[in-house]
Every structure is written in structure tokens, then in C-alpha cells.
Amino acid sequence: MVTPIDPTAAAFLLTENRSMPMHVGGLQLFEKPEGAGRNYGRELYESMRDVDEIAPLFLRRPHRSLTTAGQLVWVEDDEFDIEHHVRHNALPKPGRIRELLDLCGRIHGTRLAWERPLWEAYIIEGLRDSRVALYTKVHHALVDGVSAMRLVQSTLTPDPDLRDMPPPWDARTRRDRPPREPDDSGFGEISTQAMRTALGITAEAAGMPGALIKTLSRSVRNETSSVSLYAPRTIFNQKITSSRRFAAQDWPIERLRAISSATGTTINDVVLAMCGGAVRRYLLELDALPDTPLVAMVPVGLKAKESHIASTEGGNAVGSVMCRLGTDFVDPLDRLLDISASMNAGKEALAGMTSAQIMAMSALGQAPAIIAPILRVSGLVRPPYNLIISNVPGPRSTQYWNGAKLVGHYPLSIPINGMALNITCISYDGNLGFGLTGCRRTLPHLQRLLVHLDDEVKALEKAAGA
Incomplete structure (x- = not known):
């Protein structure tokens, strides 16, 4: 066929x-x-x-x-x-x-x-x-x-005694599984789907010119939007090889929730602050930290009913925000508050658009990362952002596969030319698992980022009194 x-x-x-x-x-x-x-x-x-x-x-x-x-x-x-x-x-x-x-x-x-x-x-x-x-x-x-x-x-179950769970490629795999549990720790329910859908959107979508002007105006003023014009050049943003290094670890979500509650921020903000601080420490060790803050592309989900931001579409809107990671701040609490302000500004900018406009503007912001490798100009032009930090919500309860207990769940993603580091998280059973995928040759000692992530959690807990 x-x-x-x-x-x-x-x-x-x-x-x-x-x-x-x-x-x-x-x-x-x-x-x-x-x-x-x-x-x-x-x-x-x-x-x-x-x-x-x-x-x-x-x-x-x-x-x-x-x-x-x-x-x-x-x-x-x-x-x-x-x-x-x-x-x-x-x-x-x-x-x-x-x-x-x-x-x-x-x-x-x-x-x-x-x-x-x-x-x-x-x-x-x-x-x-x-x-x-x-x-x-x-x-x-x-x-x-x-x-x-x-x-x-789809192969997992909360029942430790169930033994008839076929692998995903088995035609018998159940299609009537219960819906995936919602999760409040993720950046958004869809990461790459926004890009996939946006590529099919045409300019006839209502209000697209206005959304474009609004997005570009914020970008020119270095305000958070779906497009970034101020990401610095870093060691992350150069040509890569096929050799990969993978690092993974998880942290209890309750620790991150305690920090967010003490500071009036979200768990997402805390995760971004962990990443921003860890990347800062990593680049300082290599004497490669730029003066201006690094920018991360962050997929977001705007839940209109749960937020106090009006949405013209209602329901869920998905897109991406180019978030400043506060790598120019020494104090971890200052970094967290700056990241929170940047994310809130980005969400507010998207909330005034329709879903079609959000996805189109997000695709516009991501387009240079796709086009640069094709034209072989990665590293020669200013990067649209420095790295990707995304999240895939997973099950909240303990899961089993034919009696075997799942005790760790970590994603591996795609570094591309000009974007040598990808950080993806997945929540599972009270923990948030980080998967760091990078070019082995471009980013030496990638596993050091795990140490720095843990140091940042401790620093944020101390600064927030959590």
C-alpha cells in the first residue's frame, strides 16, 4: 500500500x-x-x-x-x-x-x-x-x-498484576486505553505539534498581519514573544557531528512546587531557572558565557479557563515563547523572577491571538533554526534562540509493564546544526525526569549539567526559603 x-x-x-x-x-x-x-x-x-x-x-x-x-x-x-x-x-x-x-x-x-x-x-x-x-x-x-x-x-498500566500488555508495534496493542492523565508540571501539552500544524497555515487566517506586526514589534524592543532577535552566539550554536552524549536525572516535583509557592512563580518557571542557572555555570567553567542572556525556545500551553488571560479561541492554545534564561544574573532568585516575568509577558502576547495566529507566529520564530542548517549558514548568522527546553507530560501514578515497575522515564531528542543542546523533560509519578541530548564533540562534559541542575535546585531552595 x-x-x-x-x-x-x-x-x-x-x-x-x-x-x-x-x-x-x-x-x-x-x-x-x-x-x-x-x-x-x-x-x-x-x-x-x-x-x-x-x-x-x-x-x-x-x-x-x-x-x-x-x-x-x-x-x-x-x-x-x-x-x-x-x-x-x-x-x-x-x-x-x-x-x-x-x-x-x-x-x-x-x-x-x-x-x-x-x-x-x-x-x-x-x-x-x-x-x-x-x-x-x-x-x-x-x-x-x-x-x-x-x-x-500505551503499553503501560497502573495494575501490577496485568500480564497481557503487548509492545507498541503489536497490532493487538489496546486502542481503548483510558485517556492520559492531565499534568500541571509541563510547559505545554504539545511541543513539536505546534510547528507541524503551523507549517500548513496560510496568510488568509484572520488577523495574521496584525499578529505579525505585534510579534515583530515586541521582538525589536527585545520583549518576549514568539520571535527572538537578541539571542547571543554561544558554543551551543555551531555545526554539530553525529556523535551524541546523553545525560539524565530526575527531581521530585514537590521540591520544585515548594520553590514556586514560596516565590509566587510557576513550576515551569522554576524548571527554566534550573536550566538557566545550570547553563550559566557550565559556560562559566568553559569561559564561554556571553554578556547577554541566553534565549530558550519554550513550548507553552495557554489554558484560558485556568488563567486570567482572555483568549479569543477559548479552550487550549499552544505555541512557543522565546524566554530569556537570566544567565546574566548572579543571584538565582533574581534569575527566577526575571524568567517568570519573561514567560508571563510571552503568554500575554500569545493570549490576544487566535490559535491559528499563535501557531503561525511560533512557526515564524522557529523557521530560522530549520532554514539555517539547510542553507549551511549555522554559526554564521545570529541564532534565533540558543537551545530548546520542552516538556512532555506523563502519568502521575506508578505504571507497570507486564509486572515490571517503571522507575525511570527519560526522553532523548534532536540536536540540529546550530542548536547543539536539547533539554526535554517528562513528568512521571511525582518526579520530573530531565533528558539532555547534545553533540558529543561540540559540548564537552555534558553530564556536568546534571550536577549544575542539582546545585541550582539547592540554591533556589535556599534563596526562596523553601
Whole structure:
């Protein structure tokens, strides 16, 4: 069966190159169920491999030829080999989390071949605490980051005794799962979906010229909006290689909530302040901190009924805000308050627009990050922003996969030329898991950012009296 590939998905395929794989990933850590034997990892792998019927999404591969007039289409892989996609790995001794993250970083830097469906899954054992890990990656042309997480979550259940949970690629995977629990810790419910939808919006949307003038006017005055004109050049904003480094850790949401309550800010603001302070410390160590504050692209969700900001559309509006990270402030509380003011100003700017205008302005702000790598001018022009900080809300309650308890959930994302660092978070069971994906060569000692993030939490707690 031949299916056309939409323009956005085709763009993800065509802009991909050896140094810039365009897939998203996820790392999950599981505790073995009670009574699991020594061969549990092998049995888990075999249960994922021995699937009778593969879901159609996982059989698709890209194709173009004279018969398709050179256009990219999806075709079904008639030589599908499950053992190529589902793999079994073990860590070298001593089997620390460090070895696990290093392995995931190396796998994440490898492109998915067009000759096969664009996904892979790895059962990884050998951790010295006997936990088992699952790393998955899916091409961005097939699903976006949020959809990829939801596919993985579709296999989870709050019932520790349920044993009939097939993997996402099994055609039996339940489609009648309960809706995903809402979460109040995320920046927005959609990260890349805003970009995908915005690319299809035309200028006939009502009020678009006015929204454009408003957005650009704020940008020229260096006020927060969907477009940034004042992001400094940093070591993050240069050409990258295909080699990846991955760092991950989580923090209790209650610690972040205590800081937000004590300072009158949001949990989102606290997370951004953690990142801003950590990036400041990291760049100071490398003697590479610019005088002007770094700018992060932050996906946001504007809940009209929960905020006191009027929205012409009602319901939920999604878009992106270019937030100043306060890296020019020494005091962590000053940084947090400046970030909070920047985010509030950005939300207010978006709240006066329709959903179509919000998504179009967000796409405008992100366009230079997409176009610069295509034109090979990354690092030669001022970056539209310095890094991406996004969030994918996850389950609030403890989840299980065929009796195995999920104890860690971390996303891996896509660095691109001119944007060597991507920080993505996912909330789960009272914790907020940070996944830092960066170019191994461009950003030395990336794992130091985890130490700095923890230092920033402590500094914010002390400054806020939380």
C-alpha cells in the first residue's frame, strides 16, 4: 500500500543528514517483577520479538522512484525483519547508569535506514542493581515526540498484576486505553505539534498581519514573544557531528512546587531557572558565557479557563515563547523572577491571538533554526534562540509493564546544526525526569549539567526559603 508523505514529514526526511539524525527516543528503567529469574531480560526480549501481527504504522518505510514521480511516499516493507528492529543488549561492567547513558547516546547518534521501517527498540540488561532498561527510537517523520511517548505509554498500566500488555508495534496493542492523565508540571501539552500544524497555515487566517506586526514589534524592543532577535552566539550554536552524549536525572516535583509557592512563580518557571542557572555555570567553567542572556525556545500551553488571560479561541492554545534564561544574573532568585516575568509577558502576547495566529507566529520564530542548517549558514548568522527546553507530560501514578515497575522515564531528542543542546523533560509519578541530548564533540562534559541542575535546585531552595 502506497501512502503520500505529508510535507512536514518529508521535510524531516530530506533535511536529515549524517550529522543530524532526525529521530526522537526514550529511555525507561524497570524493576523486575517479584519472582523474576536470571533469564528475565531474555524472556522480555523474546516477548517483544515474537509478535504475530505488526501494526501498520511500524511497517512503513519511505520510498521514492520514477513511479512516484520523485515524490516521497510511505510503502509497506514486504521484507520486514523484526530482529532488525527489536534488539537485545547488555552493558559492560561495572553496569552503572553512566554506562547505560553512554550506550543510549551512541545508539541515538546512528541514523535509521530508509530501506527499513524507521524505528528500533533495545532491551538492555547488565545494570548492577538488576534493573532492566528499554531504549526506543522513532523517526520524527513517522511520529512527533509527544506521539512517540504516547505510543510507549500505551503499553503501560497502573495494575501490577496485568500480564497481557503487548509492545507498541503489536497490532493487538489496546486502542481503548483510558485517556492520559492531565499534568500541571509541563510547559505545554504539545511541543513539536505546534510547528507541524503551523507549517500548513496560510496568510488568509484572520488577523495574521496584525499578529505579525505585534510579534515583530515586541521582538525589536527585545520583549518576549514568539520571535527572538537578541539571542547571543554561544558554543551551543555551531555545526554539530553525529556523535551524541546523553545525560539524565530526575527531581521530585514537590521540591520544585515548594520553590514556586514560596516565590509566587510557576513550576515551569522554576524548571527554566534550573536550566538557566545550570547553563550559566557550565559556560562559566568553559569561559564561554556571553554578556547577554541566553534565549530558550519554550513550548507553552495557554489554558484560558485556568488563567486570567482572555483568549479569543477559548479552550487550549499552544505555541512557543522565546524566554530569556537570566544567565546574566548572579543571584538565582533574581534569575527566577526575571524568567517568570519573561514567560508571563510571552503568554500575554500569545493570549490576544487566535490559535491559528499563535501557531503561525511560533512557526515564524522557529523557521530560522530549520532554514539555517539547510542553507549551511549555522554559526554564521545570529541564532534565533540558543537551545530548546520542552516538556512532555506523563502519568502521575506508578505504571507497570507486564509486572515490571517503571522507575525511570527519560526522553532523548534532536540536536540540529546550530542548536547543539536539547533539554526535554517528562513528568512521571511525582518526579520530573530531565533528558539532555547534545553533540558529543561540540559540548564537552555534558553530564556536568546534571550536577549544575542539582546545585541550582539547592540554591533556589535556599534563596526562596523553601
